[in-house]
Amino acid sequence: MAPEMARGRAPTGVLEFDAMLNGGFMKGDCVLVTGAAGTGKTNLALQFLYNGVTKYGEHAVYVTFEQMPDQIYRDAKTLGMNLEKLEEENRLKVVSTSPDVLVQNPDMITDFSAERAERIVIDSISYFELSRKNSVRDEIYTLIRYLKTKGATSMLLHEAQTESPHGFGPYEHGLSFLADTVVVLKYVEIESAIQRAVAILKMRGSDHEKTLRELKITPKGIEVGGSFDQWEGVLSGAPHKSFAIRMSKAFGGI
Amino acid sequence: MSTSIEIVNTILSSVTTVDLMKLFQKNPNLIDTVEGVAKRIGQTASQVESDIGKLVDLGILVKIPSGKSTVLVLDKKRAKEIDMKIESMLGLEDGS
Ligand SMILES: Nc1ncnc2c1ncn2[C@@H]1O[C@H](COP(=O)(O)OP(=O)(O)OP(=O)(O)O)[C@@H](O)[C@H]1O
Ligand SMILES: [Mg+2]
Numbered sequence: 001m002a003p004e005m006a007r008g009r010a011p012t013g014v015l016e017f018d019a020m021l022n023g024g025f026m027k028g029d030c031v032l033v034t035g036a037a038g039t040g041k042t043n044l045a046l047q048f049l050y051n052g053v054t055k056y057g058e059h060a061v062y063v064t065f066e067q068m069p070d071q072i073y074r075d076a077k078t079l080g081m082n083l084e085k086l087e088e089e090n091r092l093k094v095v096s097t098s099p100d101v102l103v104q105n106p107d108m109i110t111d112f113s114a115e116r117a118e119r120i121v122i123d124s125i126s127y128f129e130l131s132r133k134n135s136v137r138d139e140i141y142t143l144i145r146y147l148k149t150k151g152a153t154s155m156l157l158h159e160a161q162t163e164s165p166h167g168f169g170p171y172e173h174g175l176s177f178l179a180d181t182v183v184v185l186k187y188v189e190i191e192s193a194i195q196r197a198v199a200i201l202k203m204r205g206s207d208h209e210k211t212l213r214e215l216k217i218t219p220k221g222i223e224v225g226g227s228f229d230q231w232e233g234v235l236s237g238a239p240h241k242s243f244a245i246r247m248s249k250a251f252g253g254i
Numbered sequence: 255m256s257t258s259i260e261i262v263n264t265i266l267s268s269v270t271t272v273d274l275m276k277l278f279q280k281n282p283n284l285i286d287t288v289e290g291v292a293k294r295i296g297q298t299a300s301q302v303e304s305d306i307g308k309l310v311d312l313g314i315l316v317k318i319p320s321g322k323s324t325v326l327v328l329d330k331k332r333a334k335e336i337d338m339k340i341e342s343m344l345g346l347e348d349g350s
Contacts, residue, residue, distance in 0.1 A: 067294055070281055094281075094283055096281045096284045097285045097290075098286055098287070100290075101290065104321035105320050105321075105325065
């Protein structure tokens with residue numbers, strides 16, 4: 001059985017990740033999930049929606065701007081999630097659309113037949129940059145405000161382009177200011193193996209874990225593993241063993 | 255009311271109508287402008303206009319005014335009805 005939903009929280013259902021968030025996202029918050037291609041944004045978002053429906057009885061909407069979104073069903077299945085079944089039961093809906101249409105008809109897209117959607121994912125807001133003529137920031141701000149008025153806990157996915165220290169350029173800084181919570185997904189290279197990692201950069205109104213943790217994509221879904229605490233500089237992309245470990249090694253330890 | 259055979263003929267009348275049907279069958283909650291829908295099947299708005307019109311006439315696709323433009327959605331009930339008509343026409347309903 002699912003762990004109890006803490007008051008005022010929207011747990012992701014990924015136990016270790018919820019622990020990092022002190023129980024889950026804050027209900028009604030807008031969460032920015034940023035990361036390079038393939039870091040696991042879509043998978044994390046699907047897990048958040050799927051668990052929201054199956055473990056916490058909420059209604060969920062996944063909005064995608066991908067040209068061929070039907071593969072999402074297949075991708076979800078490889079992680080043990082059957083989206084079609086939830087759609088048949090009217091508890092989840094996968095909507096494909098374009099940014100312009102979303103901005104002009106947000107109700108049509110996010111509303112459920114009778115129920116209110118408690119969880120909404122937009123995959124991804126990077127498409128706004130490709131398609132909008134107006135100020136991207138204004139458009140996204142309007143979208144965030146809309147999602148907040150709806151009272152839904154939302155996740156905006158964003159494909160990070162820059163390889164600056166936190167995968168954050170000036171534009172991303174603007175975005176992260178608008179969002180209540182910012183989650184960063186990234187690749188880390190440790191002894192020539194590539195791993196995925198997750199960190200919570202900010203969470204308004206709540207304490208949260210500050211360390212970078214391993215993110216695992218498994219046939220059973222997303223899992224969060226240990227921290228990279230013997231590695232310094234993982235977040236900046238140039239990890240090297242921490243001073244203390246090097247010292248103790250040098251003196252015959254570990 | 256169109257007969258099953260007329261409906262099938264309309265759907266099979268061009269590669270584009272078939273592509274549109276496949277697109278909406280795979281993405282039953284697709285909501286997009288004519289341009290957006292056209293792009294998804296690798297065509298332009300003017301290329302798909304008349305084929306979309308045919309599916310709208312059959313009631314499979316519905317045009318909804320949206321801001322300055324119009325969006326297209328699938329009428330799921332109607333699509334299912336037509337699916338069943340086609341199936342029974344092809345004699346698939348008896349599991350043969
Ligand atoms: N069953 C699985 N087991 C292990 N890894 C998997 C599994 N399914 C998918 N993956 C991994 O997940 C990755 C894709 O993750 P996801 O689609 O969530 O990334 P993303 O950040 O959304 O990428 P994009 O920016 O391209 O949309 C794949 O590259 C693959 O490595
Ligand atoms: Mg993705």
